[in-house]
Amino acid sequence: MSDHTLPHHQHESGYPPVDSKAIDASVRLPVIILFGNAIHWLVVAALLSLVVSIKLIAPGFLGGISFLNYGRLAPMARDLMLYGWASQAALGAGVWLMARLCGQPLGGGDGQGIGGMLLRTLIISATVLWNLAVLLGTLAIFAGYSTGVEWLEYPGWASAMLLLSFLLIGIWAVLLFDRRSTGRAEVAQWYLVAAFCWFPWVYGTANLLLVWKPIQASAQGPIQSWYCGSLLALWLLPVALASAYALLPRLLGNHLNRRHLATLGFWMLLLLGGWNGMDRLIGGPVPAWMTSAGVVAGVLFLIPLFMISINLLGMVRKRAIVAGSISCRFLLMGLYALITVGVIGAIASLPDVSGAVRFTAFTEAKTQLWILGAISLPLFGLLYESLPQLLGRDCWSPVLSGRHYILTLVGLGMLVTLMLLGGLFTGLALADPTVSFLNITSYSYPFHVMECVAQLLLLIAALILGANITIALAGDYLLNKKTGK
Amino acid sequence: MNHDHHNNQHENGSEETSRPLSPWLVGAFMLALCWGGFYLAFNSGGFRQDVYESNAVNWAGGGVAAAAPVDPKVVGKRLYNQNCVVCHQASGMGVAGQFPPLVGSEYVLAEGNMGDNHLVMLVLNGLQGHFMVKGQAYNNAMVPWKQLSDEQIADILTYIRSDWGNNAPPITPDFVAQIRKETASATDSYTQEQLMAMPAMKPAASQGSAPAKK
Numbered sequence: 001m002s003d004h005t006l007p008h009h010q011h012e013s014g015y016p017p018v019d020s021k022a023i024d025a026s027v028r029l030p031v032i033i034l035f036g037n038a039i040h041w042l043v044v045a046a047l048l049s050l051v052v053s054i055k056l057i058a059p060g061f062l063g064g065i066s067f068l069n070y071g072r073l074a075p076m077a078r079d080l081m082l083y084g085w086a087s088q089a090a091l092g093a094g095v096w097l098m099a100r101l102c103g104q105p106l107g108g109g110d111g112q113g114i115g116g117m118l119l120r121t122l123i124i125s126a127t128v129l130w131n132l133a134v135l136l137g138t139l140a141i142f143a144g145y146s147t148g149v150e151w152l153e154y155p156g157w158a159s160a161m162l163l164l165s166f167l168l169i170g171i172w173a174v175l176l177f178d179r180r181s182t183g184r185a186e187v188a189q190w191y192l193v194a195a196f197c198w199f200p201w202v203y204g205t206a207n208l209l210l211v212w213k214p215i216q217a218s219a220q221g222p223i224q225s226w227y228c229g230s231l232l233a234l235w236l237l238p239v240a241l242a243s244a245y246a247l248l249p250r251l252l253g254n255h256l257n258r259r260h261l262a263t264l265g266f267w268m269l270l271l272l273g274g275w276n277g278m279d280r281l282i283g284g285p286v287p288a289w290m291t292s293a294g295v296v297a298g299v300l301f302l303i304p305l306f307m308i309s310i311n312l313l314g315m316v317r318k319r320a321i322v323a324g325s326i327s328c329r330f331l332l333m334g335l336y337a338l339i340t341v342g343v344i345g346a347i348a349s350l351p352d353v354s355g356a357v358r359f360t361a362f363t364e365a366k367t368q369l370w371i372l373g374a375i376s377l378p379l380f381g382l383l384y385e386s387l388p389q390l391l392g393r394d395c396w397s398p399v400l401s402g403r404h405y406i407l408t409l410v411g412l413g414m415l416v417t418l419m420l421l422g423g424l425f426t427g428l429a430l431a432d433p434t435v436s437f438l439n440i441t442s443y444s445y446p447f448h449v450m451e452c453v454a455q456l457l458l459l460i461a462a463l464i465l466g467a468n469i470t471i472a473l474a475g476d477y478l479l480n481k482k483t484g485k
Numbered sequence: 486m487n488h489d490h491h492n493n494q495h496e497n498g499s500e501e502t503s504r505p506l507s508p509w510l511v512g513a514f515m516l517a518l519c520w521g522g523f524y525l526a527f528n529s530g531g532f533r534q535d536v537y538e539s540n541a542v543n544w545a546g547g548g549v550a551a552a553a554p555v556d557p558k559v560v561g562k563r564l565y566n567q568n569c570v571v572c573h574q575a576s577g578m579g580v581a582g583q584f585p586p587l588v589g590s591e592y593v594l595a596e597g598n599m600g601d602n603h604l605v606m607l608v609l610n611g612l613q614g615h616f617m618v619k620g621q622a623y624n625n626a627m628v629p630w631k632q633l634s635d636e637q638i639a640d641i642l643t644y645i646r647s648d649w650g651n652n653a654p655p656i657t658p659d660f661v662a663q664i665r666k667e668t669a670s671a672t673d674s675y676t677q678e679q680l681m682a683m684p685a686m687k688p689a690a691s692q693g694s695a696p697a698k699k
Contacts, residue, residue: 306510
């Protein structure tokens, strides 16, 4: 269709005409360390999620040990997924994309000067700090020192470490943007700048008002809901979308048309993202306008999602290209997951529906699809594309990559479908006064059993990814040894 | 402005051919936005911090769904405790020789020569001099309560007619308003003689009001 169609695997020509090798070399180590740690936490989080879901069918499993009870393992798993995996992978993705899209090696010059070295050291130190915070925060929950605030369970000192670490990394991404040599900003760069500015604000505010210096209880619910909505829609999702906006045109060898649509989608996403979580409070002790605004935002959120999807999916012309690129497939699946979660979210935010399904697995299905689908899948896509470029060679095992892709999709699809259906049944049964609670638990039992299977598939998928990247990096190490680097 | 090379064309140049969106899609977006506006307008409780029921108040502050009617006796009791209890006491028994009782009082229950209008009049404009209640003589003054609204006076009177074993029909705010209008020219508190000179307006229904026998 287009004369500009680039042959696959010639991504280089799509990037700004700068020395992408030098840029990759300048960010290689920090980004690989971020990715490596992220995947390691993904495996741990998947394992904990499996244990948590087993506890739903066999409450006695690992029972009797206080630090292995559901109330501690569930937030540990969720926080590891959010901060250990998704946020860390997003940081890595952000740094790499920003450096590439801005045409700037880290630290200026060719990236190998003293400035570049200092910056790399700083970012690596910050990464160590980040992982230390995640580790200590997780152990604190394990030991019973959770704050009890959903998604902010890490004690105040751990969240302060996380915030500091983020600032130390994020500021370079924003400074890179300031010094870009590529002229007009790409769509992906808008999203990255927004995300890197948004996380410190959202995370800092939420921690300040809920953990460090808690304000009056009546205001805590809305702030917490705002935080949950914002963390997903204004930090993690923008990075996932930046990956798609940056990589899809190059992978598909096509152009992004309708930039005005991208602009509109971007601003509407920012406008509605923060309000998106408020529908969690329907019927709660908050002023009516807050929940109503949440309902409206939940439904209108579909508009930017459709705009973004039309934008990105409009580039798909040749199925063969999609089929041939694991990265491309992950990115597109992420988009489909995003649209699905948008539709589910819009339906679930309507007060009548919400009243029936809110306190069931339905809500959890939405969250899982957000984190594991709309956010993680594009991040996987970016990972599969970036690592070969960073290492300068084809490092992935195609077999393992394919298995990872299939298992992730099957596991996620199964998990979300089961939770949606199970939640719906539970919700309807709960609303029926003639059904006893014990009966409802037995209705949902088969769903929980199958959810365990889904979680097991996801754990295997995470392990395969872990093996894949270990082989990739070990291969690099062996290669370096051989060439005497 | 930019020191980029030819390749940048790919990023910033030809690709942004703007194809218009399908009008159906634009229409759907507009419809969704309109829905959002209407939904907020009718479910935001007027954006008030003290409204928790989403459909209790519309955005203009007016009631969309009717608020549950208030019980005049509950409001009346509160007003009674704020305004009347000092003299007539929480028991409604007054103080012997000084303040007449409300329990079984012919003034309150509109018995004998007394009517609803007399009760409202004396509350609105006050009472002074020598007067008889339940066969006891009193010589004191009750201050006018004109400053209270029709609604408040009606609530208080409805309350004192229903508590402590009193059982007389309620007084409506409209009736208070009517009497207030009729007696607007009165400048001084009434005496019993002045009150009695006016024809009694009896309660519309259920004449058989009787104080409880204890």
